[in-house]
Amino acid sequence: xxxxxxxxxxxxxxxxxxxxxxxxxxxxxxxxxxxxxxxxxxxxxxxxxxxxxxxxxxxxxxxxxxxxxxxxxxxxxxxxxxxxxxxxxxxxxxxxxxxxxxxxxxxxxxxxxxxxxxxxxxxxxxxxxxxxxxxxxxxxxxxxxxxxxxxxxxxxxxxxxxxxxxxxxxxxxxxxxxxxxxxxxxxxxxxxxxxxxxxxxxxxxxxxxxxxxxxxxxxxxxxxxxxxxxxxxxxxxxxxxxxxxxxxxxxxxxxxxxxxxxxxxxxxxxxxxxxxxxxxxxxxxxxxxxxxxxxxxxxxxxxxxxxxxxxxxxxxxxxxxxxxxxxxxxxxxxxxxxxxxxxxxxxxxxxxxxxxxxxxxxxxxxxxxxxxxxxxxx
Numbered sequence: 048x049x050x051x052x053x054x055x056x057x058x059x060x061x062x063x064x065x066x067x068x069x070x071x072x073x074x075x076x077x078x079x080x081x082x083x084x085x086x087x088x089x090x091x092x093x094x095x096x097x098x099x100x101x102x103x104x105x106x107x108x109x110x111x112x113x114x115x116x117x118x119x120x121x122x123x124x125x126x127x128x129x130x131x132x133x134x135x136x137x138x139x140x141x142x143x144x145x146x147x148x149x150x151x152x153x154x155x156x157x158x159x160x161x162x163x164x165x166x167x168x169x170x171x172x173x174x175x176x177x178x179x180x181x182x183x184x185x186x187x188x189x190x191x192x193x194x195x196x197x198x199x200x201x202x203x204x205x206x207x208x209x210x211x212x213x214x215x216x217x218x219x220x221x222x223x224x225x226x227x228x229x230x231x232x233x234x235x236x237x238x239x240x241x242x243x244x245x246x247x248x249x250x251x252x253x254x255x256x257x258x259x260x261x262x263x264x265x266x267x268x269x270x271x272x273x274x275x276x277x278x279x280x281x282x283x284x285x286x287x288x289x290x291x292x293x294x295x296x297x298x299x300x301x302x303x304x305x306x307x308x309x310x311x312x313x314x315x316x317x318x319x320x321x322x323x324x325x326x327x328x329x330x331x332x333x334x335x336x337x338x339x340x341x342x343x344x345x346x347x348x349x350x351x352x353x354x355x356x357x358x359x360x361x362x363x364x365x366x367x368x369x370x371x372x373x374x375x376x377x378x379x380x381x382x383x384x385x386x387x388x389x390x391x392x393x394x395x396x397x398x399x400x401x402x403x404x405x406x407x408x409x410x411x412x413x414x415x416x417x418x419x420x421x422x423x424x425x
Contacts, residue, residue, distance in 0.1 A: 050118070050136075050137035050140070050141055051117070051118050053141065053144050053145070053148075054100075054110065054112050054118050054140075054144060055112070055114045055115060056148070057144050057147060057148055058091075058098045058112055058114050059114070060148060060151050061075055061091060061098075061151070063151075063155070063423055063424055064151065064154070064421060064422065064423055064424060065421075065422045065423070065424055066093075071094065071095075072092050072093065072094045073092070073093040073094075074090065074091070074092050074093075075089075075090070075091040075421075076088070076089075076090055076419035076421070077089040077090075077091070077147055077150070077151075077421060078165050078169055078418060078419065078421075079146060079147060079150035079165070080146070080150070080164075080168070081142070081143065081146045082146075086104070086168075086169055086170060086173065087102070087104065087105065087143055087146065087147070088102075088103040088104040088173070089101065089102060089103065089143070089147060090103050096113070096114075097111060097112065097113055098110075098111075098112040098113075098114070099111055099112075099121070100112060100140075102143070103377075104173055104375065104377050105377075107136075107139045107140060107143065108120045108121065108136055108139065108140075109121045110136065110140065118136070120136050151421075154421050154422070154423065155423050158420075158421065158422050158423055161421070162420050162421060162422075165418055166418060169418060171399050171410065171413075171415075172375065172376045172398065172399040172400050173375045173376065173377075174373070174375065174399070174415050174416065174418070175372070175373060175374055175375065175386070175387075175415070175416040176372075176373040176399075176413040176414055176415040176416060177370040177371065177372055177373065177387065177391055177393060177413070177414050178370065178371055178373065178409060178412050178413045178414070179367070179368065179369075179370055179371075179412065180364070180367040180368065180369045180370060180371050180395075181366075181367040181368065182409055182412050183367075183371050183397075183409070184367050186402075186405045186408060186409060187405070191333065192367070193333075193336060193337065193364050193365055194365045194366070194367075196337050197337050197340055197341075197365070201340065201341070201344055202365050204344060205340055205343070205344065205358075205361065205362070205365065206362050206365060206366075208347075208358075209358050209359060209361075209362045210362075213358075214354060214355075214358045214359075217316060217323075218352070219352060219353075219354070220325055220326060220327065220352045220353055220354035221316050221323045221324065221325055221352055222323065222324045222326065222352050223322075223323055223324075224277045224281075224324075225277065225280055225281075225313065225324045225326075226274060226275055226276060226277055226279075226280050227255075227269060227270075227272055227273075227274035227275075227276075227279070227280050227283075228254070228255070228274040228275055230254075230269075230280070230311075230313060230326075231253070231254030231255040231257070231258050231274070232254045233254070233311060233326060233346060233351065233353075234254045234257055234258045234262070234300050234311060235252075235253065235254035235257050236254075236342070236345055236346050236349055236351075237300060237309075237311055237328070237342040237345070237346065238257045238261060238300070238301075239345075240341045240342045240344070240345035240346070241301065241309070241338035241339070241341050241342045243338065248261070255270070255274065258270075258300065261300065261301065261302075262297075262299060262300045262301075262302070263295070263296040263297075263299035263300075263302055263308070265294070265295030265296045265297070265299075266295060266297045267291060267292045267293060267294075267295040267297045268283065268288065268290035268291045268292050269283065269297045271290040272288060272290050281321070284313060284314070284315070284324070285315075285321055296308075298310040298311055298312035298313070301330070301335070301338070303332075303335065305382075306331075306332050306382060307332045307334060307335060308330070308335070309328070309329070309330035309335050309338060309339055309342070310327075310328070310329040310330065311326070311327075311328055311342075312326075312327050312328075312329065313325065313326055313327075314327070325354060326351075326352055326353050326354065327353075327354040327355065327356060328342055328343050328346075328353065328354070328355045328356065329355070329356040330342075331356060331357065331360075331394065333394065333395055336361070336364070339355065340355070340361065343355045360392060360394075363392055364394060368392075369392045369393070369394055370387075370391055370392050370393045371393065371395055371396065371397060372384055372386070372387050372391075372393040372395070372396035372397075373396070373397065373398070373399050373413060373415075374386065374396050374397075374398060375398075376398050376399070376400060380396055380397070380398070383396045384396050
């Protein structure tokens with residue numbers, strides 16, 4: 048059978064199996080053995096009568112299929128190194144499609160038995176899961192420990208504030224009035240408290256001067272308003288001041304990437320009420336959290352209203368009660384924690400193979416995400 052005809056036949060057979068819906072897209076997830084030691088994961092999306100076939104766990108090109116008309120090579124889903132025109136796609140995709148069709152026939156014959164085989168045999172290093180951080184830290188002596196880096200005293204102080212309900216009382220982090228100068232005073236305390244060994248912070252500078260020197264720089268007009276006027280700061284916050292611009296990062300007091308900077312933000316406590324100001328620190332990345340907690344505690348010690356993003360989550364991280372995400376070997380670790388839902392409390396991720404000699408010890412504690420079921424349409 049010609050390669051194109053084999054693809055058309057695959058698309059035709061696929062219609063007999065249940066799919067998921069996203070908007071108007073029909074989506075099939077196929078996980079199947081390609082031979083005794085190799086597995087494949089394909090995602091097929093049908094949109095506007097065109098099938099897009101993606102090789103999720105491989106480096107094959109992707110295919111755009113118009114049944115009965117043509118098969119085109121497209122950029123690979125997930126960043127394949129395959130270049131259009133560099134090779135014959137039938138050489139790569141031919142064996143995959145043959146195995147996929149064989150698997151679909153097996154599923155049609157006994158879909159429960161076939162899916163059980165996937166559940167039992169699909170390699171763990173291709174799956175998503177979570178495991179409590181405490182098990183990882185107890186196994187790997189070199190694994191980063193936030194509580195040790197922050198110090199016992201400050202760790203206990205922060206935990207006590209969470210457990211005593213500090214963050215549940217608005218008076219602890221809401222100000223009735225505020226000026227830009229008062230915001231810059233907060234910044235000055237934060238810069239000094241969060242100073243790292245490789246930071247140069249000139250303590251002789253005012254808060255405004257520190258903000259101008261060390262912050263992101265895209266201040267949206269905050270440096271241009273009357274810094275002693277409560278009304279001007281209020282209007283600026285509410286977007287009514289003539290100097291207020293958009294598209295900047297006025298709260299990014301310590302520079303970093305999208306997930307590795309530190310914010311000291313000010314916002315209204317209630318969207319519908321233009322009264323009061325919440326002052327909140329945010330620096331959740333593993334490399335910035337110690338600094339952020341130090342800033343919070345020092346501002347708190349100055350008897351100023353202050354909050355911090357996700358305080359209960361930080362308490363969990365100090366106790367290593369948060370979860371480490373397990374991601375497939377072919378996925379990048381960068382920002383991969385964002386794959387997991389917020390209630391999973393995943394702040395850091397690893398590949399399953401990173402467990403090394405501790406796989407047998409830790410694997411029983413991993414909660415794996417369900418694998419997709421493939422079922423014929425009744």
